[in-house]
Amino acid sequence: MFSRATPARWRTRLAEIVAGEAPAPEPVGEGGLTQTEALEALEALARMAEALLSAGASAADVTALTLRAAAGAGLLHTQVDINYTAVLVSTAGADRLPLTSVRVVKVRTSDYTRLAGLYDLAHAAGDGLPPAEIDTRLRRLLSQRRPYRPWISAAGGVGLAASVAVTLGGTLAVAVAAALVTCLLQVVLSSLNRRGLPAFFQQVAGAAIATACALALLVTGPHLPPWIGDLPPSLVVGSGIVALLAGLSLVGSAEDAISGFYVTAGARAFETVLLTTGLVLGIAGVLDLGQRAGITLSLSFSPGQPYPLPVQVLAGAVAASTWAVSGYAGSRAVLLAGLAGATATATAGVCTQLGLGPAASAGAAALLVGFLAEGTAWRWRVPGLVVSVCGIVPLLPGLAIYRAIFSLVGGGTSAGLAQLVTAFGTALALAAGVTLGEFCSQPLRREFDRIEQRVRRRSLNRQF
Structure with missing residues (x-):
C-alpha cells in the first residue's frame, strides 16, 4: 500500500495520526x-x-x-x-x-x-x-510566442507556390506570377479566417480566386510586354492549388486508418474529401463562368526545354522548406524538411525516368521519405511527422486536379473522371508511402520503447 514511501516517513505520520496532530492520509493506489x-x-x-x-x-x-x-x-x-x-x-x-x-x-x-x-x-x-x-x-x-511573425509564415506559402511552379516546368515569370497569385490568396484567406468563415468555404474562395487569376492572365496575356515570355495559366493556377492542398491531413488520416484508429481516420478522411470538394467547386464554378463569357482556357503549355533533374531537386527542397516555414517550424526542422523535399523530388524523378506512373513514383518517393524521416529525425529532436509531411509537398497533384476539373467542365466527363481518379491515387500513394515508411523505420529508433511497440502491435492486430 505504501510502496513509494520510506518506512521511517510513514512511522512518523502514523504517530502524528495517533496523537491527533495530523489527518489520516488519503488512500493510496497501486502506483503509490x-x-x-x-x-x-x-x-x-x-x-x-x-x-x-x-x-x-x-x-x-x-x-x-x-x-x-x-x-x-x-x-x-x-x-x-x-x-x-x-x-x-x-x-x-x-x-x-x-x-x-x-x-x-x-x-x-x-x-x-x-x-x-x-x-x-x-x-x-x-x-x-x-x-x-x-x-x-x-x-x-x-x-509561448511563435518563432516567426505571421507575415513570414505567409511568405512561406508564397515561396511554396513559386518553387512548385519551377518543379512543374514553369519559367521565372511563371514562378513570379504564381507567387503573386498565392500572395493574394494568403491575404484573402487570412481575412476570411479572422471572420470565422468555415474552412470549406475558404477552400472554395481560394480555388475560385486562383482560377479567376488564370482567366485574367489569359485575357491580358497578349498585351503584356514581350520580355515576360509565355505565362501558361494552367501552371499558375496549378501552383496556387498546391498551396491549398498542402494543408490537408492526408498523411494523418492514412496513418490512423492503417493503425486501426478508424473513427479518427474516417473523420480526417472526410474532412480532407470535403475540403478537396471545395477546391473542385471553386475551380469548376469559375471555369464555367469563363466559358459562358467566351473565355476558354487551354491546358497546353510549352515551358521549353525541361529542367534538368538537379534544378527540379533544388526546387523541391525549397518547396518543402518554405512549407515548413509556413507551419512555424524551427531551423532544424526547416533544414530537414528541405532535405526530405530534395530526396522526394529526386526519387520521383528517377522513378519517372524508369517508366513508372505518377502514383507509383509518388508512392516510392514517399516511402523513402517516411523511412528516413521517422528513422533519423528524432536524433535532431524533430518529429518525423513534420519532416515527412513537408517532404512530400512538392509531389502534391495540384496541376492534375486542375486538369481533371477542366476536363469535367469542358464536357469530357470520362476523361475528367479518369484524371481525377489518377490525382486522388497520387495523393493516396503519398500518404500510404509515408505511413509504410514510418512503420518500416521502427527498428532504427532507439527511443521506440516497449509501450509504443505494444500500441502499434495492438493497433495492427485489431484489423484481423
Missing part, C-alpha cells in the same frame, strides 16, 4: 499515488494529449505517448480513447476506483515548433517528470 495526485496526473496527461492531437499528431502517436507518460507518472492501469474531436483518458485511482478525464479538441493549427516541444514533453513525462512539472511546462509551451 493518492487520489488527489492521481487526479492531477490524469488532468495533466489529458491536456497534453489534447494539445498533441490539435497540433497534428496521429492518433497512434498520441495514444502511445500518453500511455508512456502515464506509466512514468505511476498510473499503471490507463486507457486512452481518441475520436478526433475529443480525448478520453481513464485510469484506476486509489482502491481501484475509476477516474476519467475528457478534453475536447476545439482548434487545430499548424505549429511544428509546438508539436516538437510536445513530443519532448511527452518523452520527459515518460521518464518520470512530476505531474505538476508536466502541467507547468505544458502551460508555458502553449502560451
Whole structure:
C-alpha cells in the first residue's frame, strides 16, 4: 500500500495520526499515488494529449505517448480513447476506483515548433517528470510566442507556390506570377479566417480566386510586354492549388486508418474529401463562368526545354522548406524538411525516368521519405511527422486536379473522371508511402520503447 514511501516517513505520520496532530492520509493506489495526485496526473496527461492531437499528431502517436507518460507518472492501469474531436483518458485511482478525464479538441493549427516541444514533453513525462512539472511546462509551451511573425509564415506559402511552379516546368515569370497569385490568396484567406468563415468555404474562395487569376492572365496575356515570355495559366493556377492542398491531413488520416484508429481516420478522411470538394467547386464554378463569357482556357503549355533533374531537386527542397516555414517550424526542422523535399523530388524523378506512373513514383518517393524521416529525425529532436509531411509537398497533384476539373467542365466527363481518379491515387500513394515508411523505420529508433511497440502491435492486430 505504501510502496513509494520510506518506512521511517510513514512511522512518523502514523504517530502524528495517533496523537491527533495530523489527518489520516488519503488512500493510496497501486502506483503509490493518492487520489488527489492521481487526479492531477490524469488532468495533466489529458491536456497534453489534447494539445498533441490539435497540433497534428496521429492518433497512434498520441495514444502511445500518453500511455508512456502515464506509466512514468505511476498510473499503471490507463486507457486512452481518441475520436478526433475529443480525448478520453481513464485510469484506476486509489482502491481501484475509476477516474476519467475528457478534453475536447476545439482548434487545430499548424505549429511544428509546438508539436516538437510536445513530443519532448511527452518523452520527459515518460521518464518520470512530476505531474505538476508536466502541467507547468505544458502551460508555458502553449502560451509561448511563435518563432516567426505571421507575415513570414505567409511568405512561406508564397515561396511554396513559386518553387512548385519551377518543379512543374514553369519559367521565372511563371514562378513570379504564381507567387503573386498565392500572395493574394494568403491575404484573402487570412481575412476570411479572422471572420470565422468555415474552412470549406475558404477552400472554395481560394480555388475560385486562383482560377479567376488564370482567366485574367489569359485575357491580358497578349498585351503584356514581350520580355515576360509565355505565362501558361494552367501552371499558375496549378501552383496556387498546391498551396491549398498542402494543408490537408492526408498523411494523418492514412496513418490512423492503417493503425486501426478508424473513427479518427474516417473523420480526417472526410474532412480532407470535403475540403478537396471545395477546391473542385471553386475551380469548376469559375471555369464555367469563363466559358459562358467566351473565355476558354487551354491546358497546353510549352515551358521549353525541361529542367534538368538537379534544378527540379533544388526546387523541391525549397518547396518543402518554405512549407515548413509556413507551419512555424524551427531551423532544424526547416533544414530537414528541405532535405526530405530534395530526396522526394529526386526519387520521383528517377522513378519517372524508369517508366513508372505518377502514383507509383509518388508512392516510392514517399516511402523513402517516411523511412528516413521517422528513422533519423528524432536524433535532431524533430518529429518525423513534420519532416515527412513537408517532404512530400512538392509531389502534391495540384496541376492534375486542375486538369481533371477542366476536363469535367469542358464536357469530357470520362476523361475528367479518369484524371481525377489518377490525382486522388497520387495523393493516396503519398500518404500510404509515408505511413509504410514510418512503420518500416521502427527498428532504427532507439527511443521506440516497449509501450509504443505494444500500441502499434495492438493497433495492427485489431484489423484481423
